[in-house]
Amino acid sequence: MKFRSAKYGAIDIGSNAIRLLIATVNILGDEQPLFKKTSLVRVPIRLGQDVFTKGKIGKRNLKRMIDSMQSYKLLMNVHGVESYRAYATSAMREADNGHEIAAEILEKTGINIEIIEGTHEAAIIAMTDLHAFIDKNKVYLYVDVGGGSTEFTLFAYGKEVASKSFKIGTVRLLNDMVGRELWEEAEDWIKDITTFYDGIDLIGSGGNINNxxxxxxxxxxxxxxxxxxxxxxxxxxxxxxxxxIYKLGQNQDRADVIIPACRIYLNAMKWSKAKNIYVPKIGLSDGIIKSIYNAEMGE
Known part of the structure; x- marks a missing residue:
């Protein structure tokens, strides 16, 4: 029986941290491919702090990004990664110099960064094992909390019903940059899409809910x-x-954002009348790996 093994890389450039996921995909004959996380590296470069307060990425964080991308490229070379994708979300999307930064990083490191919209981000996450986790007889509100934005997706009986991204993120909340109007808009949207369903559960993703x-x-x-x-x-x-940090053992860049993250999840549960939240530990990086595999296989 024919066996093939390949390694792919996913770089997720978020508002709070930059992650590199290296995954091994094993394929045996006509069996379903198995995805195994080989290495996960996280660097706490809080781009959102620059962008949401000053409108652009500063020189210090640019240098840190270049150093990170050079390191990630070396790690992917050592692991023998065949293909990779690097996606940037809310912070670089809103930075006045986002595309300029991406061009400079490409020139100095060879890493090509694609800046994506919130809808594209949600679509990539949907490529993960999320559907395998969903019970087709139930209704779920999927909530992905990031530093710059939160993506909400309603799944009813195995099908996606609605999806929307709001600029309500942990780094924005830390900087008191989310007004009452935006909270009310998110509340109205969630209540509107969930009003005809009973027994809704939440599915949460993001580093904070995993923690x-x-x-x-x-x-x-x-x-x-x-x-x-x-x-x-x-x-x-x-x-x-x-x-x-000291008593709970949290990382410095987790110890502050975890409280506003809790607030977002709790509000989503309250507005959707959900009593439980499931945490399957999936995110953008996992979706990137799946999207690379699908492209390689022509799917």
Whole structure:
């Protein structure tokens, strides 16, 4: 039986961090391909702090981006990556010098960065194992929280019903850049699309909800309740930023954004009347890997 193994790379340039995922895809005959995460590297370059407050990426973060891309290129070479894609989301999308930065990084590192819209981001994430996780007899609101934006997608009985991206992100919230009007717009949209459905569950993705799920000690596949998430949110606020780093063992770039992330998930649960949130640990990087594979296979 014919066997093939290939390695692909996915670079996700977000508002809070830049990630490199290297995945191995194993194919045996006519069997379904198996995707295995080989390496995951995360660098906390908070581009959103520059962009959302000053409108552009500063020189210091440009240098850090160039260093990161050079490192990522070397890592992909060492791993023998056959193909890769690098996608930038909210921060570079809104930066006045976003395309200029992408051109400079291409010239100095050879890494070609594609700046994508929120709808494209949601479509890529939909290529992950999300559909395998969804019960076709149930209704879910998928919530992907990033530093610059949050993508909401409603799945009803196995089909996508609606999807929308809002500029409500953790880094924006830290900088008090999300007004009441935007919160109300998101609330109205969620209530409107979920009004005809009962028993909705949330599916959460993003580094913050993954961190919360890990801290819960729950077994993979089991949900977190609204009560648990609300209690954890309250508990987090009893610690200072420094205590969340020292006592809870959180990374410096996680200890501040985790609180506004909780707020977004809790609001989404409240507005959709969801009692549980599932955390399948999928994201843009996983979708990028799948999109590369599909393109290679001509699908």
């Amino acid at each position: 919360i799920f890990k801290a819960s000690g729950k077994r993979y596949g089991k949900p977190l309740s609204y009560f648990y998430l609300s209690s954890y949110y309250q508990e987090l606020q009893t610690y200072s930023y420094e205590e969340r």
